[in-house]
Amino acid sequence: SQQGEEDPQALSIQEGENATMNCSYKTSINNLQWYRQNSGRGLVHLILIRSNEREKHSGRLRVTLDTSKKSSSLLITASRAADTASYFCATDPLQGAQKLVFGQGTRLTINP
Amino acid sequence: DVKVTQSSRYLVKRTGEKVFLECVQDMDHENMFWYRQDPGLGLRLIYFSYDVKMKEKGDIPEGYSVSREKKERFSLILESASTNQTSMYLCASSLLMWTGYQPQHFGDGTRLSIL
Numbered sequence: 001s002q003q004g005e006e007d008p009q010a011l012s013i014q015e016g017e018n019a020t021m022n023c024s025y026k027t028s029i030n031n032l033q034w035y036r037q038n039s040g041r042g043l044v045h046l047i048l049i050r051s052n053e054r055e056k057h058s059g060r061l062r063v064t065l066d067t068s069k070k071s072s073s074l075l076i077t078a079s080r081a082a083d084t085a086s087y088f089c090a091t092d093p094l095q096g097a098q099k100l101v102f103g104q105g106t107r108l109t110i111n112p
Numbered sequence: 113d114v115k116v117t118q119s120s121r122y123l124v125k126r127t128g129e130k131v132f133l134e135c136v137q138d139m140d141h142e143n144m145f146w147y148r149q150d151p152g153l154g155l156r157l158i159y160f161s162y163d164v165k166m167k168e169k170g171d172i173p174e175g176y177s178v179s180r181e182k183k184e185r186f187s188l189i190l191e192s193a194s195t196n197q198t199s200m201y202l203c204a205s206s207l208l209m210w211t212g213y214q215p216q217h218f219g220d221g222t223r224l225s226i227l
Binding site: 033041042043044045048088099100101102103104105 | 145152154155157160170204218219221
């Protein structure tokens with residue numbers, strides 16, 4: 001069953017603006033990961049945040065994790081047209097036995 | 113760079129056919145996974161394998177089987193294709209997670225249509 005639920009399902013912003021996507025999950029986790037998928041392609045790993053971390057940065061990406069609320073957010077700053085893609089959160093459950101559980105994704109469109 | 117190669121980008125088959133989807137990775141990863149991706153449903157795990165000849169059912173194994181005879185190759189088999197198996201199929205690989213965090217590396221997918 002799907003554990004991660006992304007919000008919003010779709011987001012459209014102007015180039016240069018910041019984009020924020022949220023993910024909620026249900027069970028305790030080892031870590032939470034974010035992936036990007038360009039249209040018609042496979043997923044590409046972006047960033048991981050462990051359950052004992054609250055915030056992580058990688059270039060223009062900032063991820064936060066609130067384990068008490070079982071939620072995470074992905075912020076993309078100074079968006080570019082090339083950031084247009086679908087973004088998925090994936091949880092590594094404590095009892096996951098080597099499996100990730102993916103959400104349904106947020107479709108992000110950056111308008112030039 | 114890790115490369116995960118799926119044998120076909122697009123495939124059209126007929127109902128009742130036995131269909132083979134092949135996936136090869138070049139980084140000596142222990143874990144390999146097969147997902148299907150459908151609009152509004154995200155990625156759903158069909159099967160995964162953590163070693164040669166080992167396999168575990170995922171969330172939606174019905175109508176599928178897998179084969180892992182060599183470490184680098186993981187095959188998904190649709191025993192008797194049906195129209196509800198029309199989907200995008202994604203293969204992924206990763207190192208064993210108990211060696212520390214390891215991301216999954218994905219192929220570009222096979223868009224399968226069953227007529």
